[in-house]
Amino acid sequence: MASFSNHLISSFSCSRRSASLPRRGNTPSIFRHGHYSFKSWSEVSGNKYGRILICAAETGRRQVEIVYDPEERFSGLEGEVDDNNKLSRLTLFSPCKINVFLRITGKRNDGFHDLASLFHVISLGDTIKFSLSPLKRKDRLSTNVPGVPVDDRNLIIRALNLYRKKTGTNNFFQIELDKKVPTGAGLGGGSSNAATALWAANQFSRSLVTEKELQDWSGEIGSDIPFFFSNGAAYCTGRGEVVKELPFALPKDLPMVLIKPQEACPTAEVYKRLHLGKTSSVDPLTLLEKISLNGISQDVCINDLEPPAFDVLPSLKKLKQRVLAAGRGQYSAVFMSGSGSTIVGIGSPDPPQLVYDEDEYNDVFITEASFLTRQQNQWYAEPTSSTGSLSREEPSQTGK
Structure with missing residues (x-):
């Protein structure tokens, strides 16, 4: 506080x-x-x-x-203070991200891959309610989506355990996760949840440590988590944990649509099928410069994980091709985010009519979104103009 x-x-x-x-x-x-x-x-x-x-x-x-x-x-943050001026409840928005481009630049000795990517937070996100637990023994997590783990397999619990380990604090929490971000989507929803939990734990401890410390620690439990401690737009390298904030952010009024089929793309399987000799040769810094000067276009939205993801899930390749064909002139770019399976269309909040007309797309998750950043020393705020999900069903129940 x-x-x-x-x-x-x-x-x-x-x-x-x-x-x-x-x-x-x-x-x-x-x-x-x-x-x-x-x-x-x-x-x-x-x-x-x-x-x-x-x-x-x-x-x-x-x-x-x-x-x-x-x-x-x-700023989208709801808190409640008890009679002793101690924070007792806190509600936070936990937004996801997209990879505007994603280059895989090499294989590391630790088994991971080196990447270079433009990460950007978007307006789609979960809501997490934190309450101090009177029993200082265990965190209790509940969620609206069956199949999401509520034990220490969940990154929220792992983040809270990490915070206590690093700081020696003994706050335990009751957590309610209202999940809107589909899992197995390449949107970093779980990583965002973990970053949000670390930020929340620090608020309950009266900002005991700096955000830089939270960012550094978070890389121990997930490669994408440190990014969320940026302002929302960053050039990420290494495993993704090396975060360089950008001097520019993409326009908040630039609309997009997310289309995610029911099937998920297992990240490990996608990387297993990746062939470094078949990846793009474009310098990622060149892509970054083009975006900073001219904005988003199809030629800069390169994702080296698309070919192996399409190999894992051939229907995903078909979906991207059909969105491209149906949306000519409607989207400035169509690409897959992360390791999939979300297809992003930049330039319009509306999906092509085919996802409504054809039976094979009855179960896809559809939502409009926009780019989002945060102010210094504040967490991300859900846009008040957000229209919410246009999906026909609940978020995917697979994965974490």
Whole structure:
């Protein structure tokens, strides 16, 4: 919790029910509560756990009263503070990512592959509610999607275990995961969940460590996790854990559509079928420069994992080809994200009509999305204009 908000909340009389406050844009010059008569109120920005309203009072004995309004949201973060000014509940948005391009540049001695990729956060994401557990023995995770593990196979639990190991803290949590990101999709939903859990654990410990420390630690449990501690747009190398924030981000008003078939692409199997001699020879820094100058086009959205993924799942290749053919002029680029199996169409939020007309696409997951970044020292906020998923069914139940 920010020290500024701690000071304000502990220094004055705080109440969640102390006044019936007007909404923004409908503020009277005078309103009353009890024996206080308030002339005006204003909002203090910078408190990340809610909006704090400073009310100028007529009485000389007391100059201000601070009212916490839990119904409001600041930067998409919802928190609740107990009577001891200790954070007890926190709700966070956990967005996923796409790989605008993904080059595989070599095989490492540790068995992993070196990659070079433009990662970018998008507006599709899960919601995670964290509550302090009164029993300091075990985290308890529940989720809306059957088949998602709720033990230490889940990256959320592994992230919380890592935080306690690194810091010596003993907070345990009850976690509710409202999952909207399909698994086995190449969207990094599990990695985002883990990063969000680390950030949350640090908030409950009053920002005990820096975000850089969280980022460095997170690479121990997943290669994609460190990326989410960037501002949301980064050039990632190594296994993906070497993160260089970009001086530019892609336009937030650039629409896209995600189409994911029910079948997942097992990442291990995709890499097993990868032939380094058949990958692209384009310098990834050249791709990055082209995107920074000219934006996204089909020629820069190279994914070296597409051929092996299409080998694992031939229907995925057919889907990409059909989206390309049906969407000529509709999309500036169509490509697979990560190791699959999500096909991304950039330039329009609408899928081609064939996914509605043909029976073989009855079970695909479809959603519109946009690019997303975050402000420094704040977690990602779900866009208020988000229209949500257009999918015809729940997220995939396979994988983690």
